Amino acid sequence: MPEYKLGLEFAQQLDAKDAIKSYRNQFHIPKDKTGKNFIYMTGNSLGLQPKTTKQYINQELEDWANLGVEGHFEAKNPWLPYHEFLTESMAKVVGAKPLEVIVMNTLTTNLHLMMVSFYKPTKTRYKILIESDAFPSDKYAVESQLRHHGFDDKEGVVLWKPRKGEELLNYDDLEKILETQGDEIALIMLGGINYYTGQFFDLKRIATLGHKFGCNVGFDCAHGAGNVQLNLHDSGADFAVWCTYKYLNAGPGSLGGCFVHERHAHNKELNRFTGWWSHNKKTRFNMRNEFDQLPGAEGWQLSNPPILSMAAIKASLDMFQEVGIENLVKKSKTLTGYFEFLLKQLGEDVIKIITPSHPEERGCQLSIQVKNANKNLHDKLTASGVISDWRSPDVIRCAPVPLYNSYEDIFNLVEKLKAILDE
Structure with missing residues (x-):
């Protein structure tokens, strides 16, 4: 695992080195009303559509x-x-x-x-x-x-x-x-x-x-x-x-x-x-x-x-x-590790990750508990352009999928979450 750092520039450096980054462009990414890509974190519920799917059908x-x-x-x-x-x-x-x-x-x-x-x-x-x-x-x-x-x-x-x-x-x-x-x-x-x-x-x-x-x-x-x-x-x-x-x-x-x-x-x-x-x-x-x-x-x-x-x-x-499942899993571990690193900067008195911290004991999903939060937090996150998943009583599930999620997605998600928590 790389030594993770703070800041947008580091996320962009990770994206630049990503050997399978081109596959992101082979998917339809949902957009908001202004035409801006949502940060899509629910591949654990429904994966995005490959652009070739229509051709195959x-x-x-x-x-x-x-x-x-x-x-x-x-x-x-x-x-x-x-x-x-x-x-x-x-x-x-x-x-x-x-x-x-x-x-x-x-x-x-x-x-x-x-x-x-x-x-x-x-x-x-x-x-x-x-x-x-x-x-x-x-x-x-x-x-x-x-x-x-x-x-x-x-x-x-x-x-x-x-x-x-x-x-x-x-x-x-x-x-x-x-x-x-x-x-x-x-x-x-x-x-x-x-x-x-x-x-x-x-x-x-x-x-x-x-x-x-x-x-x-x-x-x-x-x-x-x-x-x-x-x-x-x-x-x-x-x-x-x-x-x-x-x-x-x-x-x-x-x-x-x-x-x-x-x-x-x-x-x-x-x-x-x-x-x-x-x-x-x-x-x-x-x-x-x-x-x-x-x-x-x-x-x-x-x-x-x-x-x-x-x-x-x-x-x-x-x-x-x-791509090969081995290459996907390799990126997944780094992507999810980076996500975990950034979430921990928000403070363990605020954020609790209930997913195992050992990379071999999890996939790309992180299940996040936010202290004293309810579905209102998830609704605000959605309004900010993040499609994630709420599970009662108090968990937000996010799954950065290596085929179509970027490190910059992760950075921007955590920045949005931080801004909501600071309100």
Whole structure:
């Protein structure tokens, strides 16, 4: 990490040395009514649109217009195998083998499909462990799975909680939970990065621990994919799911991604919901064949994919392939470190960063608590030209994304925050 300094000139020097600064110009940055760029800090909620996205989607619209159904075979990017065009680059983003990755459906749908296979409750081992402040949709999903299997949806949830007076989760506490209740827990299902605090969990440590106690282990990596190096294969997790509309910049409500570890790739005995797109590609269109399971993550597909959404994902993934997740993470650590440095100058009696300070334990998001502040502070920050994210009761989430945020963005954001606090 560089030695950070105060002043606009230092921010501009960092921008001048930034090896991937040109990618900022490849995104549409929202502007205010005067035409000035907003300081956009909510890639953790919805990533910005790459300028190439329209071109990628238009290609499919043109092929649909000109070819009709023949586009499945004759389009520039044939629709029939379209999902395969995304597999290798997505696998690199999440640190997996192509066999282990599929782009399909949406996030919570994929989570349910994974729990069909990896939540296998018995009368004595049926509980699901999640973090106490999990993203609401994860909580709702696991509760509904418990109800579906005939269990109490509150008694069946085991919560990994932070210690009193702390925000971050402690691995010793997780181990104690497993030592005392491990034989009752069928599934550990955690966010890879907690949406609220920004804490990046040690996926390998958790998977190893969970498997030691006989639990299946899965992760919701919505806040991790495209943000940190997840190394899903090496983690040993049974499964993971993620969305593509946050750090992967694929557009609102875009398709999700799914990882299934290769040790499950050829296990046809795993319970799962199936559809014709998980059937053997060679005989899929013979229609009257008995079901023949595809190996790997592809074997969890249900339906033919929505091409227009996949085109937007392809536009983004082609950029990720060009830049490399390693280079993004390298800049991210410096960008977020600089942000942390400037925030601390405001005084720790005023500002508290609840996100871990160690760069390996977070992505680019910093969750900021301001003493005695309420949503009024966030509203003023928005009015000043900063698009950030408020989470009750008292946290502003800011995510400087290395693809399109600059060091000067960070400098200007903190200057605006300082001016508001000085009012």
